[in-house]
Amino acid sequence: MTIPSPSPRRPGNPVLEQLAAAFPVFANAQPLAIGIHKTIKERLPEIDAAKLRLALKLHTASTRYLKALANSDTRFDLDGNPAGEITAEQKQQALDGLKERFRKAAERKRAEQQQKEEQERQAKQAARQQVKLQQLAEKFNTR
Numbered sequence: 001m002t003i004p005s006p007s008p009r010r011p012g013n014p015v016l017e018q019l020a021a022a023f024p025v026f027a028n029a030q031p032l033a034i035g036i037h038k039t040i041k042e043r044l045p046e047i048d049a050a051k052l053r054l055a056l057k058l059h060t061a062s063t064r065y066l067k068a069l070a071n072s073d074t075r076f077d078l079d080g081n082p083a084g085e086i087t088a089e090q091k092q093q094a095l096d097g098l099k100e101r102f103r104k105a106a107e108r109k110r111a112e113q114q115q116k117e118e119q120e121r122q123a124k125q126a127a128r129q130q131v132k133l134q135q136l137a138e139k140f141n142t143r
């Protein structure tokens with residue numbers, strides 16, 4: 001028996017991959033210090049500002065990062081040193097974002113399941129109709 005190969009991973013964001021390779025706070029999805037983009041630009045001036053914004057947006061919107069933000073009290077700088085606290089409001093925003101994300105995922109899964117069940121029901125109904133047509137054809141072909 002062959003085991004199916006895993007589906008290919010979406011291509012990652014090259015800037016985000018560069019940040020994760022250079023700074024453990026990105027690789028570990030630790031809560032980032034406010035204004036960390038300025039420090040990144042100082043250390044890695046070759047990174048395009050628009051690409052950096054996109055990478056930061058992707059990173060801070062990830063489920064892994066939101067979970068870390070909701071479960072931590074401290075933000076970290078690029079070197080992993082404490083760099084501020086996470087407010088109760090920021091934690092709540094992260095929790096709300098996660099709840100909404102999980103709610104939408106559950107809705108999608110339910111909708112997919114309902115669609116699958118409907119397709120199976122239609123396939124069974126079509127099969128029953130085919131059997132009935134075959135029985136009718138056999139009944140009238142024997143005369």
